[in-house]
């Protein structure tokens with residue numbers, strides 16, 4: 195093999211220009227047509243691969259062909275940024291956020307630590323402070339950006355356990371100590387039991403506390419369960435409150451839970467992955483009272499701050515506790531930051547799982563600075579108002595029933611075409627409606643179980659949604675019921 199004398203994979207200026215202009219043309223076309231598309235393209239397994247060249251090219255393919263194939267992939271995707279996409283917890287990406295991802299990828303900085311990505315590290319630490327301040331947690335917040343809420347929750351549980359463990363779990367593992375228990379409501383997101391499983395704490399050691407009729411954790415039962423566990427010589431170590439549950443969007447009573455956490459010396463984690471930005475709405479602020487007492491908070495810029503996936507965040511105050519969980523002082527040579535001042539020796543690997551990390555903060559920074567916090571807060575308030583409008587519309591309609599109070603931006607309801615139908619009949623009907631609606635492509639709802647009933651669920655975290663999209667969704671459901 196002759197030794198390389200010039201760059202092998204770089205392209206000339208004209209080719210670079212072509213890649214850049216064809217790609218941005220496609221992005222512009224997508225963003226300007228998304229509103230007119232079906233929410234979900236007609237699709238079936240294998241259709242995507244049938245639409246593109248599936249043979250791995252040996253000599254490469256022209257950019258026009260690749261962009262054309264990207265267009266087909268986009269056409270065959272579900273459009274989470276469509277104004278009538280209300281499933282799960284999904285938001286559209288802001289245009290500036292999408293280009294932020296491109297800039298980050300072009301720079302390809304590896305945000306492992308300040309030495310590796312000085313600019314990116316400083317910006318990420320600033321973003322963490324901004325997010326802490328925005329949601330009213332702490333304007334000196336520490337923390338890190340993560341792939342999403344699941345990773346943020348897992349890191350929080352790891353820090354909590356290491357902080358409260360009486361043995362050196364990091365060296366000895368979990369084998370020699372009494373089981374340590376976690377407390378969360380029955381409405382907690384699946385990422386909490388999953389994290390307990392991954393971390394070896396065991397899913398059975400996540401005590402699920404029953405909720406009141408509004409799906410909020412019952413604090414009396416929380417206290418009772420902790421007392422029972424203590425009397426059995428188990429070791430309660432953490433309570434997780436939800437600030438915006440995934441099913442119905444309610445906020446647990448944070449102050450009362452913080453009191454119990456303090457009483458039993460537990461780590462208090464708040465999962466605000468979806469709902470924490472709801473605190474930017476003046477009318478909802480009071481729901482979040484007590485958030486500032488948390489030891490750690492998860493929140494996802496890629497959910498209700500309209501930043502493209504992936505961008506989660508874990509906030510905490512006690513940097514030493516987080517560091518103690520992940521940094522053993524026995525690091526390999528390649529991660530030792532020798533000869534740097536404290537600030538310049540800062541490393542994200544001391545606070546989380548990942549070593550190589552994308553420059554996620556760039557798209558969060560650009561999105562927040564481009565619009566400004568007032569406009570972002572306004573978009574969130576509008577989402578909240580639209581969810582309330584949907585709630586009122588179904589409450590006022592003869593043929594609908596609201597199944598849970600609309601607390602933030604999630605509305606759970608069902609279609610009730612006539613009086614006297616049993617819950618079982620209504621469950622079956624509404625499940626069928628949901629399937630028809632999802633496949634139909636005019637609007638997209640997901641489902642939840644509320645007090646044992648099958649609910650159609652709309653989560654509005656979407657700056658493109660307008661009042662007419664809500665009205666149309668109600669009409670689509672009525673049409674689907676007739677099919």
Ligand SMILES: Cc1ncc(COP(=O)(O)O)c(C=O)c1O
Nearest residue numbers: 283342343344383385440467468
């Ligand atoms: C309350 C809550 N926590 C955690 C998560 C997990 O977030 P991610 O999908 O970013 O891992 C979600 C996802 O919807 C959520 O709603």
